[in-house]
Amino acid sequence: MTKTALITGASRGLGLALARSLTVDGWRLILTARGEEALRSAAGGLGALALAGDVADPAHRDRLIRAVEDHGGLDLLVNNASGLGTVPLPPLSHYPLGELEELLRTNVLAPLALIQAALPGLRERRGAIVNVTSDAAVEAYEGWGGYGATKAALEQLSNVLAAEEPDVAVWWVDPGEMNTAMLAEAVGEQEAATASPPEKVVPTLRRLVAERPPSGRVSHS
Template identity: 80%
Template sequence: MTRQDTTKTALITGASRGLGLALARSLAADGWRLILTARGADALKPVADELGALAVAGDVADPGHRDRLAHAVHDQGGLDLLVNNASGLGAVPLPPLAGYPIDALEDLFRSNVLAPLALIQLTLRGLRERRGAIVNISSDAAVEAYEGWGGYGATKAALERLSGVLAAEEPDVLVWWVDPGEMNTAMLADAVGAEEAAAAAGPESVVPTLRRLIAERPASGRVRHE
């Protein structure tokens, strides 16, 4: 369809829980049109129903699913914001690099690096036209050497490098790669245990940082939530 109103549209991956869900709720409260995706349709549907959003369930590592998301963006009339939040943790318990299963690492790069880039490629034309923005969710593991986090950290370091180069190549699109810090999420619990994860702040604590970026539109770059 050709959009006639001024409502802004966001596509958020990994939107059924954690930071993706918290951001989706915040944007919906301000009247954004939302396209939400996550692997679990059963978890995603009630979120979409709650927020009046379009749910497109599937795995962003699947090219066919990414095509469906691109079609959804076109049908909604364009895109103002792409949030690459979906992410895998990799092998658990977190193994040292000396014993990291290479097939698991390949899968992790597909999910955490190639999938976000491919989705950017599919939606970039629309983002350019609307002078939109991209938020790639990163991690302090991208820049710090934590034992056991080599596989996950390597994918986030790669995502950060892609983000920086994309920012240099695409002057009409803002690109922010955001380190949210530790959050009390299912992923962190899988990595360090539920008790330690529970001591971290909830993902909703990061939303004000993201909303400031979206509202104030600073120059592209790395952003660390404090």
């Protein structure tokens, strides 16, 4: 039986790198990201279904779930899409609360909403969920308080979900510092260029899917 994966934030970075790798093994892919042109370009070379939109938008999430149902179910949900928040990264004493609220919608509520919608099918197929988090969820980096707080919330949601859903594997994965557009936006292109490419993280994710270890936090190193 062909397996199906839904990957958010799939037009670049880790999401695209994982999609390329899964395609080699014959996975059917549903890819989403906000940038329609970049997503179409990425998905076109993979034979994947591309549905551009914002995962924080309930109507777009509904479209994604309908696509999953049209494909007969879901084996893997990868919540990779993420916002950075206010740039330059501000201290918490000056963090705009409205922007933090928006970041929580993207980084916490949207992944949970997708999980809730996908869970019946994932339970049926004994599927898996990968929530991409960050070391900023557990370390105190100046300026990263807003982003880190959202990732800490996502990690705890994952932790509890793993306890509540024994038939679904739930991994929350800290990929480490990667050379991505998001990191470059936060620290500058020169510093970001010293980080590892996202492709280096893909074997860690593939190992989870292939070996299905117990649910838990996974750090790529």
